[in-house]
Amino acid sequence: MTPLQTEHNPKASLDVNIKWCKGCNLCVTVCPKGVLSLDDLGKVSVDKPEECIGCGLCEETCPDYAIRVVKDA
Amino acid sequence: MPFNVTSYFRQEMLPHIWCPGCGNGIVLRDFAVALEKLNYSRQEVVIVSGIGCSSRAAGYLDFDTVHTTHGRALPFATGIKFANPGLKVFVIMGDGDASSIGGNHLIHACRRNIDLTAIIFNNHIYGMTGGQFSPMTPRDKKATTAPYGMIEQSFDLCRLAEAAGATYVGRATTYHNQLLTRLIVEGANNRGFSLIEAVTHCPTSYGRRNKMATPTDMVRWQKESAVLIDRIKEGRASLQEGQFPVGLLHQHDAPEFTAEYLEVVKRAREK
Amino acid sequence: MRKPIEIRLMQGNEACAQGAVDAGVRFFAGYPITPSTEIAEWMAREMPAIGGKFIQMEDEIASIAAIIGGSLAGVKSMTATSGPGFSLMQENIGYACMTEVPCLIVNVQRGGPSTGRPTAPSQGDVMQARWGTHGDHPSIALSPWSVQETYTLTVKAVNLSEKYRTPVILLLDEVIAHLREGVKLPDPRKLKLVERPRPRGGREEYRPFGGTMKEVPPIADFGMGFNCNFTGLVHDEVGHPSNSPAVTDRLIRRLVGKVEYDRDQIIHWEEIEMKDAEMAIFAYGCSARSSVSALKAARELGMKVGLIRPTTLWPFPEKAVEAAAARGIPLLVPELNLGQLVLEVSRVAAGRTRVRPLSRVDGELFTPMEILSALKEGF
Numbered sequence: 001m002t003p004l005q006t007e008h009n010p011k012a013s014l015d016v017n018i019k020w021c022k023g024c025n026l027c028v029t030v031c032p033k034g035v036l037s038l039d040d041l042g043k044v045s046v047d048k049p050e051e052c053i054g055c056g057l058c059e060e061t062c063p064d065y066a067i068r069v070v071k072d073a
Numbered sequence: 074m075p076f077n078v079t080s081y082f083r084q085e086m087l088p089h090i091w092c093p094g095c096g097n098g099i100v101l102r103d104f105a106v107a108l109e110k111l112n113y114s115r116q117e118v119v120i121v122s123g124i125g126c127s128s129r130a131a132g133y134l135d136f137d138t139v140h141t142t143h144g145r146a147l148p149f150a151t152g153i154k155f156a157n158p159g160l161k162v163f164v165i166m167g168d169g170d171a172s173s174i175g176g177n178h179l180i181h182a183c184r185r186n187i188d189l190t191a192i193i194f195n196n197h198i199y200g201m202t203g204g205q206f207s208p209m210t211p212r213d214k215k216a217t218t219a220p221y222g223m224i225e226q227s228f229d230l231c232r233l234a235e236a237a238g239a240t241y242v243g244r245a246t247t248y249h250n251q252l253l254t255r256l257i258v259e260g261a262n263n264r265g266f267s268l269i270e271a272v273t274h275c276p277t278s279y280g281r282r283n284k285m286a287t288p289t290d291m292v293r294w295q296k297e298s299a300v301l302i303d304r305i306k307e308g309r310a311s312l313q314e315g316q317f318p319v320g321l322l323h324q325h326d327a328p329e330f331t332a333e334y335l336e337v338v339k340r341a342r343e344k
Numbered sequence: 345m346r347k348p349i350e351i352r353l354m355q356g357n358e359a360c361a362q363g364a365v366d367a368g369v370r371f372f373a374g375y376p377i378t379p380s381t382e383i384a385e386w387m388a389r390e391m392p393a394i395g396g397k398f399i400q401m402e403d404e405i406a407s408i409a410a411i412i413g414g415s416l417a418g419v420k421s422m423t424a425t426s427g428p429g430f431s432l433m434q435e436n437i438g439y440a441c442m443t444e445v446p447c448l449i450v451n452v453q454r455g456g457p458s459t460g461r462p463t464a465p466s467q468g469d470v471m472q473a474r475w476g477t478h479g480d481h482p483s484i485a486l487s488p489w490s491v492q493e494t495y496t497l498t499v500k501a502v503n504l505s506e507k508y509r510t511p512v513i514l515l516l517d518e519v520i521a522h523l524r525e526g527v528k529l530p531d532p533r534k535l536k537l538v539e540r541p542r543p544r545g546g547r548e549e550y551r552p553f554g555g556t557m558k559e560v561p562p563i564a565d566f567g568m569g570f571n572c573n574f575t576g577l578v579h580d581e582v583g584h585p586s587n588s589p590a591v592t593d594r595l596i597r598r599l600v601g602k603v604e605y606d607r608d609q610i611i612h613w614e615e616i617e618m619k620d621a622e623m624a625i626f627a628y629g630c631s632a633r634s635s636v637s638a639l640k641a642a643r644e645l646g647m648k649v650g651l652i653r654p655t656t657l658w659p660f661p662e663k664a665v666e667a668a669a670a671r672g673i674p675l676l677v678p679e680l681n682l683g684q685l686v687l688e689v690s691r692v693a694a695g696r697t698r699v700r701p702l703s704r705v706d707g708e709l710f711t712p713m714e715i716l717s718a719l720k721e722g723f
């Protein structure tokens with residue numbers, strides 16, 4: 001789990017289950033803040049956690065349930 | 074802990090068999106969210122599916138599930154619902170499953186207005202068998218059995234369902250998650266036959282052949298092709314060539330089959 | 345509602361419907377087809393008042409699908425049809441075999457292929473009942489020779505389907521379906537009824553497709569909270585699809601095995617005058633009726649003729665043929681087809697005795713005389 005202690009959303013974290021990620025790139029293109037990218041193995045990676053606004057679009061779009069935005073509040 | 078969609082899944086079955094970027098996983102997620110909102114107990118829900126990539130969805134969900142034969146999910150579901158009307162029965166079908174081999178069952182389920190909620194995963198193609206055209210492949214699009222482009226008209230399944238007597242008809246896409254979830258919830262709450270067309274994408278067997286090479290291209294196509302019905306009604310938008318309406322497309326009240334049967338029981342007992 | 349014990353003049357189709365209801369069937373789905381329609385009409389009339397369900401579906405494919413659905417919901421279910429509809433049902437009969445869902449399919453046979461002679465008798469679907477659906481699968485098929493036996497075999501068919509969790513086929517002959525005879529209906533409360541094995545433990549131990557090769561695993565009704573997956577794909581003990589060769593092999597062998605291992609419990613045949621027989625007729629259904637008359641006539645002429653009359657066609661009653669073959673008794677096999685069950689008779693006889701088919705496919709019944717002539721002609 002990558003905690004997101006940002007000013008936008010201090011109490012959320014991104015829970016990525018790499019085992020389920022199939023590298024389709026949908027979350028990367030849907031993220032309005034460019035937080036995500038695919039790594040060299042073609043799996044999702046959280047590049048800029050500080051930019052995340054916790055909008056949940058990546059979670060809603062991921063066909064493989066590999067990414068979750070967990071709001072602690 | 075906030076709601077975790079996979080808590081509705083048979084965890085040991087994940088990851089699912091679908092290709093990278095396949096829209097089926099998104100539709101299934103929206104369905105699971107709808108189930109959460111509907112707040113049914115685990116034992117009152119039954120999910121029935123046909124055969125196709127999309128129909129594998131049933132096996133992933135942790136309810137009573139039946140993966141039936143190609144095109145026949147609706148009559149199986151009719152039997153289950155009629156035998157035990159207390160069950161909440163959902164039916165998952167592909168576009169080919171529902172509109173081609175199962176087309177006759179579909180119109181009769183609509184006509185009977187039996188209380189089922191059908192979710193049609195429309196990826197405009199026969200995904201599982203590798204990309205042959207379905208009755209819902211748009212004109213001129215390519216398929217392995219339409220290598221020069223589709224020359225047949227395609228079905229508008231929502232209009233077909235409405236004409237056949239379905240009492241709740243809606244359409245959404247994998248881009249319109251919240252709308253899709255809302256339609257499934259409302260469809261389930263409708264006392265009668267509800268049909269929700271979920272426009273989804275098959276990058277492997279459809280997109281690649283039709284100039285939408287990536288899942289992202291396909292979701293973008295959905296975003297650009299879908300027009301909210303409310304905007305059309307309000308005169309704020311109109312349908313252009315190749316576009317389709319999304320939202321609640323039709324709703325009316327009509328007697329429901331299992332309820333009407335109680336009337337038959339009454340008459341038979343008075344005899 | 346009927347009285348506890350009564351003797352009633354009934355048509356075969358009616359006796360079948362009454363037998364099914366007495367055996368606990370409370371769900372019927374069907375599509376009209378001569379000569380089976382009276383069963384659907386009876387059900388439409390009687391089911392609602394006794395707490396049962398009747399639905400006329402859009403075709404026979406939908407009918408068999410609906411009864412499998414009804415059975416999954418825990419209700420004993422059946423359909424009735426004739427040749428053309430029986431052909432349409434085949435894919436889903438295989439589905440019921442694979443998913444082990446009990447149900448009864450009545451096929452009132454008519455002349456064929458295709459539309460054939462809808463109102464003429466035939467025994468042309470004997471092999472279809474065995475091999476109609478694709479792939480290796482278990483089969484149980486029964487064939488009555490009277491209206492009374494139509495009642496008892498319908499009860500038995502429902503019981504067998506519940507006991508073995510498999511579809512059971514009742515092969516009726518058109519003449520028996522439409523024949524009116526006096527039937528003694530037993531007190532339904534005293535009938536021995538079988539219920540499918542249901543899980544005793546909790547969800548964790550539930551193995552709806554498990555057990556040993558000889559066992560019939562338990563099945564929970566939908567709505568009981570066991571949340572099981574039913575699929576026509578090869579599946580493991582809990583119902584998950586599987587591509588494993590070991591799982592596949594085990595499943596197919598168990599499906600067939602659960603019936604085969606118990607064949608002696610399932611199979612029934614009747615023997616008439618076999619003790620001193622020097623030749624015998626092997627016949628079922630309406631052809632056995634003509635055969636009994638032929639047998640009597642032959643005995644009057646001093647010919648030592650016997651009759652073997654199976655009521656179970658599948659699994660094939662091998663032991664019945666075995667005994668005759670061991671004694672070297674030649675067998676005449678009259679069938680209203682061009683020779684179907686006779687193939688099995690010959691297989692079991694394996695050259696130890698002569699087996700002669702006698703066929704009629706003109707839509708007429710055997711006359712006792714023609715069976716007698718065949719016996720006189722010899723083998």
Ligand SMILES: Cc1ncc(C[n+]2csc(CCOP(=O)(O)OP(=O)(O)O)c2C)c(N)n1
Nearest residue numbers: 125126127143167168169170198199200201
């Ligand atoms: C009776 C029968 N005919 C044909 C098939 C082969 N088949 C399997 S899936 C399928 C088409 C699936 O297309 P669709 O319903 O659109 O589902 P998708 O795979 O696209 O989700 C076909 C033709 C079959 N399984 N059974």
Ligand code: SF4
Nearest residue numbers: 031052053055056058
């Ligand atoms: S929650 Fe929104 S901003 Fe954060 S990574 Fe996901 S899509 Fe991007």
Ligand code: SF4
Nearest residue numbers: 021022024025027062
């Ligand atoms: S959408 Fe899901 S599967 Fe696709 S790349 Fe992102 S995390 Fe991986």
Ligand code: SF4
Nearest residue numbers: 091092095126200275
């Ligand atoms: S073939 Fe198409 S529909 Fe089937 S899993 Fe792959 S992307 Fe999805």
Ligand SMILES: [Mg+2]
Nearest residue numbers: 167168198200
């Ligand atoms: Mg499709």
